[in-house]
Amino acid sequence: MTSLLSLDKRTYLVTGVLNNESIAWHVAAALQRENCEVVLTSYGRVARITRRVAELLPSRTEVLELDVMSDQSVDALAATVERRWGHLDGVVHSIAAAPPEALGPGFGSTPAGEVLDGFRASSYSFQQLSTALAPLLARAPGGGAVVGLTVDSARALPGYGWMGVYKSALEAIARYLAMHLGPSGIRVNLVAAGPIETVSARGVGTFAALAEQYERWAPLGWDRADPARVVGAVLFLLSDLSRHTTGQVVHADGGMHAVFGGVDPAAGSTASRPDATAG
Incomplete structure (x- = not known):
């Protein structure tokens, strides 16, 4: 039976x-289980770590060099993909970086150079990578897809500092990319994930407190240790099911973005609240 996601091959x-x-x-693993070819990127010394964890994926995959702080590296990646594959059906942007002092209380004192470096890595790279790969995405049968990962940028999140600003900028960039790349058949969307325990998340001092709020108050419950809760939204936006969806932010957060934390959603109702690990 053909998968409704239509990601095969x-x-x-x-x-x-x-x-x-x-x-x-986890997105890469899910794509491979849908019989897709997945190509990863990494850079410098980090690439050795990426290659090691790539061996844990269901199928073998290549790791290409990509340093988003270098125009030449982005152009070289596009040229390599053009030469090896000729087109791309989709791109997942999961890149963000900021110096520790740019997070939390350092918001008001981070030097301009470090702020701008963080913006380039976390926000501008979305535009740069999407634009560089647009000719390849435009050749995808049925249209190409770009999906970026973000957080709930509609609110100021304690502890996120400049990273919260970068994510707000990412959302604006996604809207403009959707407008500019739409005529080429390329759709651009974001997934706003609830708090998931990752290496990056551990760099945010308030992560545990925020995760507790989600796990306590999200209408569908939340589990900070379960990345699969976000993967489904990414696969949807990469698939033909989202062929007419662009410029959107899809929240994969158990519904937390829609409610005010601190008030029992079952209060005043006979309905019972789902268990925090449900969903």
């Missing part, structure tokens, strides 16, 4: 795989 580029806890790793 397609080729996807997935960035940001640091270990097998990362959302990007």
Whole structure:
């Protein structure tokens, strides 16, 4: 029986795989289970780690060099993909970086150079990578897809500092990319994930407190140790099911973005609240 996702035998580029806890790793694994060819990216010394965790995926995959702080590296990646595969069906952008002092209380004192470096890595790279790969995505049968990972940027999140700003910028960039790339048949969307325990998340001092809020109050419950809760939304946006969806932010957070934390959603109702590990 053909999968409704219609991902069979397609080729996807997935960035940001640091270990097998990362959302990007779980997306890559899910794509391979749908019989897709997956290509990963990494850079410098980190590439050795990416290659090791790539061996834990269901199928073998290649790891290409990509340093989003280098225009030449982005162009070289596009040229390599053009030469080897000729087209791409989709790209997953899971890249974000900021110096520790740019998070939390350092918001008001982070030097401009470090702020701008974080913006380039976390926000501008989404535009740069999407634009560089657009000619390859435009050749995808049925249209190419770009999916980025973000957080709930509609609110200021304690502890996120400049990273929260970068995610807000990412959302605006996604809207403009959707407008500019739509005529080429390329759709651009974001998934706003609830708090998932990853290496990056551990760099946010308030992560545990935020995760507790989600696990306590999200209408569908939440589990910070379950990346699969985010993967489904990414696969949907990469698939033909989202062929007419672009410029959107899909929240995969148990519904937390829609409610006010601190009030029992079952209060005043005879309905019971789902268990925190349900969903």
